[in-house]
Structure formats: structure tokens, C-alpha cells
Amino acid sequence: MEEPNESRIITVDVSNEMRTSYLNYAMSVIVSRALPDVRDGLKPVHRRILFDMYEMGLRANTSYKKCARIVGDVLGKYHPHGDASVYDALVRLAQDFSLRYPVVNPQGNFGSIDGDPAAAMRYTEAKMSRIGEEMMFDIQKETVDFGPNYDDSLQEPTVLPASFPFLLANGSSGIAVGMATNMAPHNLQEICDAICAVIENPDITIDELMEYIKGPDFPSGAIICGMKGIKDAFTTGRGKIVMRSCYEIETHDRGHDQLVFTEIPYQVNKADLVKKIDDLRKDGAIPSISTVRDESDRKGIRIVIELKMGSEPMVTLNQLFARTALQTNFNVNSLALVDGRPRLLTLKEMLVYYIRHREEVVTRRARYDLRKAQERAHILRGLKIGLDNIDEVIRIIKESNDNTVAAEHLMGRFGLDLLQAQAIIDMKLGRLSHLETSKILEELGDLEQKIAYYQDLLSDEKKILKVVESETRAMPGSLAPKDHRLTKILREEIGQSTLEDFIKDEEVVVLISNKGFAKRIPSEEYEAHGRAGKGTRTTKLQDGDFVDHMFVASTHEYVMFVTNAGKAYYTKVFEIPEASKTAKGTSIKNILQVDTTEKITSIISFKEFSEDTYLMMATRHGVIKKVSLNNFRNAKTRGIIALNLDEGDELLQCEFVQEGDEVMLITKNGQGLRFSQSDVRAMGRASHGVRGIRLLGKDEVAGLLKVDFNKRILMVTENGQGKQVTFDSFSVHGRGTQGQKIYRIGGKASCIVGALAVNDENDVVCVTLMGQTLRIHVNHISIQGRNASGVKVVTMKSAKDCIVAIASTSGEDDDNPEDVEKAFETDSIPGVVEEIDSTPETE
Structure with a gap:
């Protein structure tokens, strides 16, 4: 077997090879594909398409050509990639819903705002638009540098003259390796005004520039809500612009x-x-x-x-x-290539770099025109010498053996150079007439004036900038004379408060069933009955479902939910759909992103988030915790972890508390404990809480109330008994003790379902397992001692029925809206918490 040729094996470090190859690939994508140049605002593929169309003579006033021909030409000459990438780029340059100012004039199906793709390139046609021509203006005058194409057979421009500010006017988007760009389009008139303002005042600030450029101007119009995103984008290069339909x-x-x-x-x-x-x-x-x-x-x-x-x-x-x-964010990331390197740019920097580019283009154009004028003037001066001595010139030419000898004699006789002598020899006899001679002299005079102008222009940078300014001011009138701003800008930041102005502020009863159906009903729809009445049906229940939660709140308040898994969510009351008494309601999963295994166990309503207000939370097993309400601001509809619960425990109820307040815990077996909220330290997220009341046997907590001596404690038992007790019937005890007797359980009264703080202006609404509802005036329920068993409050239609929830609402005879609002600040059935950050406290 032949031995391998060791000279053909190269040993390399894989890590170094991967690093080098990846960096080379990344830079190739960044520089040669994904990011635009800050000067002309174009990526290489767009630049090559426009230059190829320019070479093909596809001007705005010429006929269309098949896109397949354009794409093939671009692929063969400049862009050795897939035809789909070139055609897609060509299509986007022509779409008026993608570009604020299209640079390609399309004919045929070029796609739609519905996402329909363009027709195949063999069917569509295109040519440059008037703005596209402006991107190429003066390119033949050596205004930009050229470099070799991919096979070194042709030259292509490294940048276009771009007398049209493409980057600011049309924006750009692209994903490179490790970076991306997303730049918004703007109005041409505003851009040109800002360019002129920067030329006149190089020290102009962003705030002053925003007097000219109000903000992005998208081709689809719509509304920009708020100025913060615009200001951030202009000052830092990054900003979130909120758009609405x-x-x-x-x-x-x-x-x-x-x-x-x-x-x-x-x-x-x-x-x-x-x-x-x-x-x-x-x-x-x-x-x-x-x-x-x-x-x-x-x-x-x-x-x-x-x-x-x-x-x-x-x-x-x-x-x-x-x-x-219908409302979305446009996340501005103004990343472009500056001297071949990606840079995050502010508005002023983009304007300054464009002005510098235009200044260089005008300078190079002036140098080119000066050189051409000087060359032509040099020839004309030689022709003038020849015309002044025409007889002798003719004699020298006639006597010479050939043109070379004639040129040498003319150069020796009149002090001409070879170019001038050759021009005299090549001059037609027809130009010897008096009229033609006058034209040559007139042209020479014009050229001498132009030469003086170009020399003067090139001698002063300020004059170059004046030319840039004058050309910029004339641009909107020539390119977009009827153009106007499409996107409207609302200076006010949007928020819920703006929309709430259109929502009727009224008190409603919100019902949530055991299977997660929610609805809201105006509280006026509940008619008050006498004590021991039968009530009316409030919801249509199916398949054994029953009302599990009920609370009263204003439509403008927040509603926070806590599930049995310990997660907290919030929404606005008016976002819960309104429905009739007999309607089933809407699944809570359409309002909140609640997991299928979660069940809502506690609800609370409030007006705003505050650091000075705390939630005192209680679980069925007697654990309590105090957390600042502001800690729940990030809950929203997606939810956050609210409380770490022991196995088998669940959150029961919450109350708002402040400095100096006292609270009461009431158990199902009739124990009540009054203690100061200061006995419970404020906790952060993810803490467990501390013991609130010492429970005996299988007893559980039935309610948590804030002590208010202008109110009384109202309790209702599972079998419909109820009574009121005054707060001052109980003395203050330490947290974690058993408390005092508050209700005599046994006989007529079964376990306590819930407890409310009420006064004579309140009604209490009771809901049974089978959906029966009853609204009763509080003053129809007796005020009794701590050891009494209460009176009959609700008569159930079925022996199998029982009370499952109670809530308080304002009495129907109360005509004072302020008193009504005050009555509902803390009297809904609440309960919500957050995950906390400290070590669990042990007793």
C-alpha cells in the first residue's frame, strides 16, 4: 500500500481555525451583505442592482426591461449569489409599502401588503425611478471610487454619489452576525430642512433638529404614540417607537x-x-x-x-x-457602516456623515469639471492661434509630407503642444467661416468663466457646503413636489388612563365560577330582599359548576388574581366582559394566561400601585405575610410567582394596611384574633410568611379583616346563619395566639364561610353552591354578642345547597357617590400575593 504524502498534510489548531474562519465569515456578512453604508444608505446588493440598471440605460424616461434580464446581468457581473436574493432585493426597492421613496419603478405584480409574493421575474418588468436616477447622478464624473468585481473583470462603485439621502428617507433593516440594524424612514422635506440646518449651524443639538425632523414617516402611515421612543432613537440610536392603526x-x-x-x-x-x-x-x-x-x-x-x-x-x-x-413597536437600532466598520449612530451623526459624503462628491465633481474645462479651453486656445494665423497654418500643412511632420512644424512655429497642433490639423474647413470662429471664441470665454468659478469653489470649503445646501433645498420640489407627511405623531404617551376616559366609571359585581368563567354585572341589577328571602339567580351554571369568587369594584380599578399555585396576575375590571345575570361568562383563560392546572383562589381590586400601601395576606392554615403593593407591578396578565405555600395550604384573603392599622383573623370554627399589623414585618418576594393565628385541630382561617371602628364584623355560615359583631368586642392580642371566641358553632350554625367589615350603608350579597343569589340590607341582620349563633340570613331552595361566597356592596338607598366609592375601597373579597425574597420566619 502506498504511503500517504506527508507533505500534503497540514496540521492546524482546530480552535484557532474555527475562530479565524468564523471571524472572517462574520466580517464578510457585516461589511458585504447585511449592513448599509452610512453614505449612500445601500447594501452591496442594492448598490449593484442600481448600478447595473444605470449601465443598461433603464432611466425613468425609458422603456421597461424584464426583471429576469436585470437579475441575470447583476449575477453575471457583480453579485455572485442566488438569483432569489437579487430578485427579492429588487422587488423591495420597488414596493411603495416597503420603501417610503421607491428607487425602482415596477410593472407587473410586485407583491402586496397582505404578504403575497411577487410574480416570477420572467413576468415582471422594471426600470429606475426618478429618485433612483438621483442616486446615480454624476457618477460618470469620477465622484466615487470604483473597485474590481468578484472576478476582477469589471469595475463597480464602492459607494454611490447619492444626492438623495436614502438611509434617512427609506431606512434599512438587516441581520448580520452578532448585530442587526433596523432604521426608520423619514419625510424627505424634513430631512432636507435638517441637512441645511446642520450645514448652517454645525453645533445644532438634537432637540433643535427635532424641530425639523418630527419623527419617522412610515409608508403605511398610522400613528406614532409618544415622543420618548423618537427622542431615544435620535439621541442614542436605539428607541422603541409605539405605532397604532x-x-x-x-x-x-x-x-x-x-x-x-x-x-x-x-x-x-x-x-x-x-x-x-x-x-x-x-x-x-x-x-x-x-x-x-x-x-x-x-x-x-x-x-x-x-x-x-x-x-x-x-x-x-x-x-x-x-x-x-393594530398596535406594535418599531424598535430602532441605527447601525450602519462608517469607514467599513459598524457603528451605532444618532440622528445628527447620520446627517453629518451624509453631508461629508455630499461634500466630497461635489468637490470631486468640481475637480472633474475643472479639469475637463481646462482641457477643452487648452484646445480652444490652440484653435484660436490657428484661426488667427490661418493662411500660414494652411501653407505649413500643405507643404508637409504627412500630419506628423505638419504637427511638428506647427508646434515649432506657434509654440503649441501636440494636442493643440493635432486639433488644428483635425479641424474641418467649415469652421473657418466667420460664424464658426465666433462660436469658438464664445465657447472659450464661457469656459474661462467656468474655470474661474470652479477654482474659486474649490478654494473654499464653505462654498462647497453652500452648493450642497442649495442642491438639498431643491431636492423635494424636483423629486417629490406633492409629498406630505403620512404618519401622524401624538406627543402624549399612550396609557390605560387615556382609554379609561371613555369607559363609564361604575361599580360592578364580578363573578368567577369554580371552572374559571368570569363576567361582570352592574351592581344596580341586584334588588334588595328582606331577611330570609329566596333571592334571584345570578348565573347559568352547567355540569356541576358553581360561583367560587365574587367581589365588587369600579370598572377603572385593577383586579389582581392569585391561583392555587401561588402565581399573581392582574388586569383592569372593564377588560372582564360584561354579561347578563343568566350568562355563563367568559373563560378567565381568555383574559389571563393561566395554566390549565391552576385555579384562582383569591382576588383583590385596587386603584393604583403604591409603595406606601401593603397587602396583608392570610392562608387557610393561618400563615400571614405583609408585602408592598408595588411589588406586584410586574404581574400583568402573564403572572409572576406570588407566594411559597406549604403543601395543602392556599391563599385565602388579603387586606390593604398602613401604619397604625390593626387586623383580625377569623376561623371557620368561630375563633377571632385581633392584632397590630406592625407585628408582621414587611417582606419581599419569595418569603414564606409567619404564623398569624394558632389553629386547633382541623380548624382553618375563614377571613381576614382590617379593624375599622366605624364598621362591624358580619359573618355568614355555610347553612345560611349570620350575625354582626362589633370590633371593640375584642381586645388586642399578640400574633400567633389563639384569639377569642367570635361565633358559637354547632346547633343552628355550621362553620363560617366568610367575614366582612360592614356598616349600615352596606348590603351583603350571598351566593350558594347551586347559583342562588341573595342581596340583603346589613341592618336586617342582628348585632349579637361574641358567643351567639346568629339568625337565619338565607333560605336555600335545596337541602343539598350551601353558601359558598359572600361580598359587600353599597346599599341601594345611598345617593352619595363619594361614600359609595369609600365603601368599596377595602370591602371586596380579595386575596393576592407575590413570591418573596427572604428566609421563612419560624415561630
Whole structure:
């Protein structure tokens, strides 16, 4: 067997080889493919397409050529990659919904905003637009450098003259290796004004530039909400710009409202957007939507969303903006190549680099024109000498054996150089006429003026900048005379408060069933009954489901949920769909991203997040914890870990507490413990909590109340007994003790279901296992001693029925809205917590 040739084996370090090869590949992608040059704003493929179309003579005033021919020419001469990459780049340069100012004029199917692809390149045609020509203007005057193509057979420009500010006007996007760029388009008139402002005042600030460039101007229009993202993008190169669709609220002939969207955010696929909205309608996630139609045509976009009768348009809008691409973010990352290296650029830096590029182009153009003018003037001066001595010139030429000898004699006789002598020899006899002689002298005079102008121009940098400024000022009028800003800018930052102005602020009862169906009902729909009445049905229950939670809150308040797994979520009350008394409601999973294994165990409502307000939380096994409400700000609909629970324990109830407050824990077997909230230290996330009350046997906590001497403790048992007890009937004890007797259990009264703090202006609403509801005036329920067994409050229709939940609401006779609002600040059935950060405290 032949021995291997060791001279052909190269030993290398794999790690070094991988590092070197990867870096070479990364730099190739960064410099030669994915990132635009800050000067002309183009990637290599775009630059090659435009230059090839220029060489093919595809001007704005010429005929179209097949895209297949253009793509083939680009591939063969300059861009040795796949034809799909070149054609896709060509298509994007022509799409008016992708580029604010297209540089290619298309003919045929070039795709749509619905995501439809362009037709095959053999069917479509293209040529340069007027703006595309402007990118190539003066390229023949040695204004830019050229370099070899991929096989060194041709020369291609390394950058275009770009008298049109492509990067700022059209933006750019691209993903390189380890970095990406995403630059927004802007309005041409605003860009040109800003360029002139920088030329006139090199020390201009970003804030002053924003007087000229208001913000991005997207080809799809829409609305930019807030100035913060724009300011961040202009000052740092990075910023999150919030975009919203333009809409109108119309009234249908049948009397219900419909939302009509006429503009959508940049780069949003309209067909996918309409499908997403319809899917939300089918799933019941936005139950107020009746139908969705796309009525768009060549005149513009028109997405029609019909609402059901009585639906609140602004609530539906808020849900659509939160769940669909009708509101989206454009994340600006202004990364471009500066001297071949990627740099993150501010607005002013982009303007300065473009001005420098234009200054260099104008300078090189002036040098080229000066040289050409001087060369032509030199020839004309020789012709003038020849015309002044025409008879002698003719004699010398006639007497010479050939043109070479004639040129030598002319050079010797009149002091000409070879070029001048040859021009005299090549001059036609027709130019000896008096008229032609005058034209030569006139042309020479014009050239001498131009030479003086070019020399003067090149002698002063400020004059070069004046030329750049004058050409920039003339650009909008010649390229886009009827152009106007498409994207509107709202200076105010968007937020829930803006939409809440359109939502009626009213108190509602929110019901959540054991199987996770939620709805809200105006509290006015509950009629008060006398004590021991039978009540009315409040929800249609199916398959053994029953109402598990009920609370009263304002539509503008936050609602926070805690599940049996210890996760916390929040939403706004008005985002819970309103429904009738007999309706089943909407699955809570359409509102919150709750896992299928989780069950909501506690709910609380509040007006705003605050660091000075605390949540005192209690579990069924007697553990309590105090956490600042501000710790729950990040819960939202996705949820965060709220509490580390012991096995078999669950969160029961929460109360807002502040400095100086006292709270009471009440157990199912009738024990009550009053203690100061200061006995419980404030905890962070992920802590376990401390013992609140010492439980005997299988006793569990039934309620947590904040002590308020203007109110009384109302308790209802599982079999419908109830009573009121005053807070001052109990003395303050230490945390972790057994407390005092609060209810005599046994006989008529079974275990306590819940406890509320109430006064004479309150009603109490009771819900049974089978869905029966009863609203009772509090003053119809007796105030008794600590050891009493209470009175009959609810009469169940079935012996198998029992009370499962109670909540307080304002009495129907209360006409003072402020008192009503105050009554509901702490009296809903609450319960929510967060995961905490400290070591569990032991007793």
C-alpha cells in the first residue's frame, strides 16, 4: 500500500481555525451583505442592482426591461449569489409599502401588503425611478471610487454619489452576525430642512433638529404614540417607537357601532392581522366583536370590525391594541457602516456623515469639471492661434509630407503642444467661416468663466457646503413636489388612563365560577330582599359548576388574581366582559394566561400601585405575610410567582394596611384574633410568611379583616346563619395566639364561610353552591354578642345547597357617590400575593 504524502498534510489548531474562519465569515456578512453604508444608505446588493440598471440605460424616461434580464446581468457581473436574493432585493426597492421613496419603478405584480409574493421575474418588468436616477447622478464624473468585481473583470462603485439621502428617507433593516440594524424612514422635506440646518449651524443639538425632523414617516402611515421612543432613537440610536392603526368609529344602519381601520403599522401583514382578529372573535377572547371584514381596495386599506349591540367601542379598541398588531413597536437600532466598520449612530451623526459624503462628491465633481474645462479651453486656445494665423497654418500643412511632420512644424512655429497642433490639423474647413470662429471664441470665454468659478469653489470649503445646501433645498420640489407627511405623531404617551376616559366609571359585581368563567354585572341589577328571602339567580351554571369568587369594584380599578399555585396576575375590571345575570361568562383563560392546572383562589381590586400601601395576606392554615403593593407591578396578565405555600395550604384573603392599622383573623370554627399589623414585618418576594393565628385541630382561617371602628364584623355560615359583631368586642392580642371566641358553632350554625367589615350603608350579597343569589340590607341582620349563633340570613331552595361566597356592596338607598366609592375601597373579597425574597420566619 502506498504511503500517504506527508507533505500534503497540514496540521492546524482546530480552535484557532474555527475562530479565524468564523471571524472572517462574520466580517464578510457585516461589511458585504447585511449592513448599509452610512453614505449612500445601500447594501452591496442594492448598490449593484442600481448600478447595473444605470449601465443598461433603464432611466425613468425609458422603456421597461424584464426583471429576469436585470437579475441575470447583476449575477453575471457583480453579485455572485442566488438569483432569489437579487430578485427579492429588487422587488423591495420597488414596493411603495416597503420603501417610503421607491428607487425602482415596477410593472407587473410586485407583491402586496397582505404578504403575497411577487410574480416570477420572467413576468415582471422594471426600470429606475426618478429618485433612483438621483442616486446615480454624476457618477460618470469620477465622484466615487470604483473597485474590481468578484472576478476582477469589471469595475463597480464602492459607494454611490447619492444626492438623495436614502438611509434617512427609506431606512434599512438587516441581520448580520452578532448585530442587526433596523432604521426608520423619514419625510424627505424634513430631512432636507435638517441637512441645511446642520450645514448652517454645525453645533445644532438634537432637540433643535427635532424641530425639523418630527419623527419617522412610515409608508403605511398610522400613528406614532409618544415622543420618548423618537427622542431615544435620535439621541442614542436605539428607541422603541409605539405605532397604532388609524381608526374611525362608525354607526351601522342597524344601530350598532363598527370600528373601521384605514391605516396599519409599518411592516404589518394585513391578511395575518385580519385572521388574528377573527380568531379572537371565534375564541371568545374579544366577545364584543360580531364580524370582521377586509374591504380594502386600490384606494386604500379598510378593515371593518362590527361590534355587538351595546358593546363599548373603546374597550374593544383597547383589547385589539393589546392583543393584535393594530398596535406594535418599531424598535430602532441605527447601525450602519462608517469607514467599513459598524457603528451605532444618532440622528445628527447620520446627517453629518451624509453631508461629508455630499461634500466630497461635489468637490470631486468640481475637480472633474475643472479639469475637463481646462482641457477643452487648452484646445480652444490652440484653435484660436490657428484661426488667427490661418493662411500660414494652411501653407505649413500643405507643404508637409504627412500630419506628423505638419504637427511638428506647427508646434515649432506657434509654440503649441501636440494636442493643440493635432486639433488644428483635425479641424474641418467649415469652421473657418466667420460664424464658426465666433462660436469658438464664445465657447472659450464661457469656459474661462467656468474655470474661474470652479477654482474659486474649490478654494473654499464653505462654498462647497453652500452648493450642497442649495442642491438639498431643491431636492423635494424636483423629486417629490406633492409629498406630505403620512404618519401622524401624538406627543402624549399612550396609557390605560387615556382609554379609561371613555369607559363609564361604575361599580360592578364580578363573578368567577369554580371552572374559571368570569363576567361582570352592574351592581344596580341586584334588588334588595328582606331577611330570609329566596333571592334571584345570578348565573347559568352547567355540569356541576358553581360561583367560587365574587367581589365588587369600579370598572377603572385593577383586579389582581392569585391561583392555587401561588402565581399573581392582574388586569383592569372593564377588560372582564360584561354579561347578563343568566350568562355563563367568559373563560378567565381568555383574559389571563393561566395554566390549565391552576385555579384562582383569591382576588383583590385596587386603584393604583403604591409603595406606601401593603397587602396583608392570610392562608387557610393561618400563615400571614405583609408585602408592598408595588411589588406586584410586574404581574400583568402573564403572572409572576406570588407566594411559597406549604403543601395543602392556599391563599385565602388579603387586606390593604398602613401604619397604625390593626387586623383580625377569623376561623371557620368561630375563633377571632385581633392584632397590630406592625407585628408582621414587611417582606419581599419569595418569603414564606409567619404564623398569624394558632389553629386547633382541623380548624382553618375563614377571613381576614382590617379593624375599622366605624364598621362591624358580619359573618355568614355555610347553612345560611349570620350575625354582626362589633370590633371593640375584642381586645388586642399578640400574633400567633389563639384569639377569642367570635361565633358559637354547632346547633343552628355550621362553620363560617366568610367575614366582612360592614356598616349600615352596606348590603351583603350571598351566593350558594347551586347559583342562588341573595342581596340583603346589613341592618336586617342582628348585632349579637361574641358567643351567639346568629339568625337565619338565607333560605336555600335545596337541602343539598350551601353558601359558598359572600361580598359587600353599597346599599341601594345611598345617593352619595363619594361614600359609595369609600365603601368599596377595602370591602371586596380579595386575596393576592407575590413570591418573596427572604428566609421563612419560624415561630
